[in-house]
Amino acid sequence: MWLGPAPAYRVAKAMGWLGPLLVAVLAGAIRFWELGxxxxxxxxxxxxxxxxxxxxxxxxxxxxxDRKVADPQILxxxxxxxxxxxxxxxxxxxxxxxxxxxxxxxxxxxxFGWRFxxxxxxxxxxxxxxxxxxxxxxxxxxxxxxxxxxxLDGLHYVMSRTALLDLVVMFFVLAAFGCLLLDRDHARxxxxxxxxxxxxGHARPDQVTGERAGTGWRPWxxxxxxxxxxxxxxxxxxxxxxxxxxxxxxxxxxASRRVAGARRPYRAVLRKDLGWSVLSVVxxxxxxxxxxxxxxxxxxxxxxxxxxxxxxxxxxxxxxxxRSFWHYEYTVYQFNVGLDAWHKxxxxxxxxxxxxxxxxxHYQSPEPGEEGCHAVTGCxxxxxxxxxxxxxxxxxxxxxxxxxxxxxxxxxxxxAILCAVGAGYLPWFLYQDRTAFAFYAVVFVPYLCLAVTMMxxxxxxxxxxxxxxxxxxxxAVGVIVLLIAWNFIYFxxxxxxQTIPYPDWRTRMWLDTWI
Numbered sequence: 001m002w003l004g005p006a007p008a009y010r011v012a013k014a015m016g017w018l019g020p021l022l023v024a025v026l027a028g029a030i031r032f033w034e035l036g037x038x039x040x041x042x043x044x045x046x047x048x049x050x051x052x053x054x055x056x057x058x059x060x061x062x063x064x065x066d067r068k069v070a071d072p073q074i075l076x077x078x079x080x081x082x083x084x085x086x087x088x089x090x091x092x093x094x095x096x097x098x099x100x101x102x103x104x105x106x107x108x109x110x111x112f113g114w115r116f117x118x119x120x121x122x123x124x125x126x127x128x129x130x131x132x133x134x135x136x137x138x139x140x141x142x143x144x145x146x147x148x149x150x151x152l153d154g155l156h157y158v159m160s161r162t163a164l165l166d167l168v169v170m171f172f173v174l175a176a177f178g179c180l181l182l183d184r185d186h187a188r189x190x191x192x193x194x195x196x197x198x199x200x201g202h203a204r205p206d207q208v209t210g211e212r213a214g215t216g217w218r219p220w221x222x223x224x225x226x227x228x229x230x231x232x233x234x235x236x237x238x239x240x241x242x243x244x245x246x247x248x249x250x251x252x253x254x255a256s257r258r259v260a261g262a263r264r265p266y267r268a269v270l271r272k273d274l275g276w277s278v279l280s281v282v283x284x285x286x287x288x289x290x291x292x293x294x295x296x297x298x299x300x301x302x303x304x305x306x307x308x309x310x311x312x313x314x315x316x317x318x319x320x321x322x323r324s325f326w327h328y329e330y331t332v333y334q335f336n337v338g339l340d341a342w343h344k345x346x347x348x349x350x351x352x353x354x355x356x357x358x359x360x361x362h363y364q365s366p367e368p369g370e371e372g373c374h375a376v377t378g379c380x381x382x383x384x385x386x387x388x389x390x391x392x393x394x395x396x397x398x399x400x401x402x403x404x405x406x407x408x409x410x411x412x413x414x415x416a417i418l419c420a421v422g423a424g425y426l427p428w429f430l431y432q433d434r435t436a437f438a439f440y441a442v443v444f445v446p447y448l449c450l451a452v453t454m455m456x457x458x459x460x461x462x463x464x465x466x467x468x469x470x471x472x473x474x475x476a477v478g479v480i481v482l483l484i485a486w487n488f489i490y491f492x493x494x495x496x497x498q499t500i501p502y503p504d505w506r507t508r509m510w511l512d513t514w515i
Contacts, residue, residue: 012140019144020130027151028123031160035119036112038497041071042383043361045163049114050074051090052101052163054083059295060302061097063088078109087303091335095292096165096234114163121171122160126151128171129446132178133453135185136413145481146453150446152488154495155358155387159442161496162361162383165235170443172231173241176224177420177446180245183220184252190215191260205261211268213260218280221249225281229288236336237427237443242285244423248416250274255412297321304328339435349428352441353396357513358386359437362497372499380505383497385439386514390487391452394480398451401458413454420447456480 041049046067054062063084064070073081103116126147134143150156159167194213195203228245231238253273257265296302308323315323347357362383366373373379399421405414424444428436460473493500494508509515 016131016134016140016143019140020127020134020147023130023144023147023151024123024127027126027147028119030151031119031122031157034496035115035161036110038362038364038381038383039075039111040362041067041074041111042162043164043359045114046071047090048097048100048165049104049109049163051088051094052097052114053078053104053109054088055094055097055295056101056105057083058085058299058301060299060305061088061090061094062086062301074109075111085301087299087301087305089303089331089335091332091339092165092235093233093289093292094295095230096168098292099168099234100163115161118163118167119160122156122167125156125167125171125174125446128174128178129449132174132181132446133450135178135181136416136450137454137457139457142453142457145456146446146449148481149391149449149452149484152485153388153391153445153449154488154491155385155439155442156445157488157495158361158383158385159439162385164439166440166442168234169231169238170445172227172234173238173420173424173443174446176227176231176241176245177416179220179224179227180249181416183218183224183249184256186220187215187218187253188256188259191256195260205259207261207263210257210260210262211264212272214272215253221277222280222284225284226288228281229285230292232285233289233292236333237424237440240427241420241423242281244419246277246281248419249277251415252412253277293325297325304331337431337434340433341435343435343437345437346435347438348432349425349436352425352438353392353399355387355389355392355438355514356511357438358384359439360384360515365502366499373501375501375503378502379499380502381497381499382494382505384491384494384514386491386494387441387445388484388488388491389510391484392448394455394484395448395452398448398455401455402451405454417447417450417454420444421451 050064050070051061054060054064063086065073065082070081099117099121100114103118103120104113107113107116129150130143130147132143133146134140137143156167159170191210191213192203194209196206196209198204224245228238228242231241250269250273253269254265257268257272262268296305299305304324304327305321306324307327308320311320311323345357345359351357360382362381364371364381366379366381368374368376368378371379371381399418402411402414402418405411406418421444424447425441428440456477460477461469465473488495491508492498494505
C-alpha cells in the first residue's frame with residue numbers, strides 16, 4: 001500500500017535512527033563481551049589506568065611504586081597500593097585519563113573498570129559514524145555500512161577494549177567532524193534563504209547576496225571547537241585536526257559563497273567568515289584545554305605546579321601558575337619530540353596503512369590444562385592491535401579513488417574524508433626519528449571506513465541506475481563486505497585474547513612482521 005509522502009518521510013526518518021542504533025548495539029555487544037579479559041595490565045594501561053586512578057584521588061597524577069610491583073598488586077588487591085601525593089611527570093594532558101577515571105569511579109581499579117569508558121566511546125563512535133555517513137552520503141544504507149565496517153575493524157575493536165588514550169582522541173575528533181558537517185549544512189541553508197527568488201519560486205544565485213550575506217550564529221562550529229579542545233587535551237595530535245578542520249571549513253564557506261553567486265568567494269570568506277571562525281573556534285578550544293587541567297591548577301603538589309614561584313624575568317607579570325604551566329608544557333613537548341628509545345613494536349608511518357607492524361598488546365602461552373588449553377602442542381593467548389586486513393587493504397584502493405574524486409571531480413565529500421585522514425596521518429611523517437606505533441592510526445579509522453563506503457557506493461551505482469547496473473554492483477559490494485566480516489571473525493581470537501592452539505595462532509600471522 002502506498003503510504004504517501006508524509007508517512008514515507010517519517011518511516012525514512014525513523015530508519016535513519018533505527019538502522020544506526022542496531023549497528024551500534026551489535027558493535028557494543030562484541031566490545032563489552034568479556035571486557036575484563038585478559039585480566040592483566042595490558043601494554044600502556046600501566047600508565048593511563050593508574051594515572052586515571054590518581055586523578056580520582058588527588059586531582060593530578062601522583063607517584064606509584066615501580067610497575068613490576070604495582071601492577072601485580074593492583075590485580076590482586078588495589079586497596080593495598082600506596083599512591084604517593086608527590087606529583088609525577090606525565091607525557092600527555094589529563095582529559096583522556098579523566099575519561100578512563102569515570103569507569104574506575106563506577107567499577108573500581110580493575111580491568112573492567114579502566115576499560116569501561118573506552119568501550120562506551122568505541123560503541124558510541126560506531127553510532128556517530130552511521131549518522132555522519134548518512135549525512136555525508138545522503139543514504140541511510142551507506143551510513144550504516146560505514147558504521148558496520150568500523151564495528152568490524154580489528155584495530156578499533158582492540159582499542160575499544162584497552163585503556164589507552166588514542167581511541168578517546170578518535171571519539172572527540174569524530175564528534176567534531178560531525179558537528180562541522182551540521183554547521184556546513186546550516187550555513188548553506190541560511191545563505192540559500194537569503195537569495196532572491198525568481199518567478200518560479202526558486203532561489204537564484206546573486207553576487208551581492210553571495211558576497212555580503214551573513215551566516216548568523218553558528219553553534220555547531222563552536223561545539224566542534226569544544227570537541228577539538230577535548231581531543232587536544234587528551235593527546236596533542238588533536239591540535240593537527242584543529243588546524244586541518246579550520247582550513248576545511250574555510251574551503252566549505254568558499255564553495256558555499258561561490259554557489260550563492262559570489263564572484264570573489266575567497267575575498268568574501270575573508271571578510272565575512274574566516275575572522276569570526278578563527279576568533280570563535282581557537283579561543284573555545286584553548287579554554288576547553290585549560291579547563292581540563294583544573295585539577296593541576298587547584299593542587300599544591302602537581303608536577304611542576306610551583307616552578308615559577310619566586311622566579312623573576314621578562315614574563316614575571318604573568319601569573320605564576322600560568323608560567324609554571326607553560327614550563328611544564330614545554331618540558332612535555334621536548335620529551336615527546338625527542339622520544340627515540342627503541343621498542344620492539346615501533347613502526348614507521350609508511351607501514352601503517354598496509355599493516356606492516358602491528359603492536360602485540362598481550363601474549364601468554366598456556367600449557368595443556370591451563371586457562372582452557374586442551375591442545376597437546378600448547379596454546380596462545382594474544383591481543384594484537386591489528387586492523388582487519390581486508391578492510392585496510394581495501395581502504396588503500398579507496399583512498400586512491402577518493403583522490404581522483406576530489407582532484408578531478410571536485411567532490412567535496414572526498415575532500416572532507418581525505419582531510420580527516422591527512423590530519424591524523426600526515427603529521428607523523430614529520431617525526432621520522434620518533435618512536436611511534438601503528439595503533440596511533442585508530443584516530444583516522446572512521447575516515448578509512450567512510451572512504452571504503454564511498455567507493456562501494458560508487459560500485460553499487462546511483463539510485464536511478466537500471467537493474468543491469470545495480471544488481472551486479474550490489475553483488476560485488478555484498479561479496480566485499482562479507483569477506484571483510486569473515487576476515488574480522490577469523491582474526492577475532494587474536495583481538496579478544498582468546499585461548500587457541502598455538503598452530504591456530506601461527507596461521508593467523510600472515511606476515512612475519514606481525515609476530
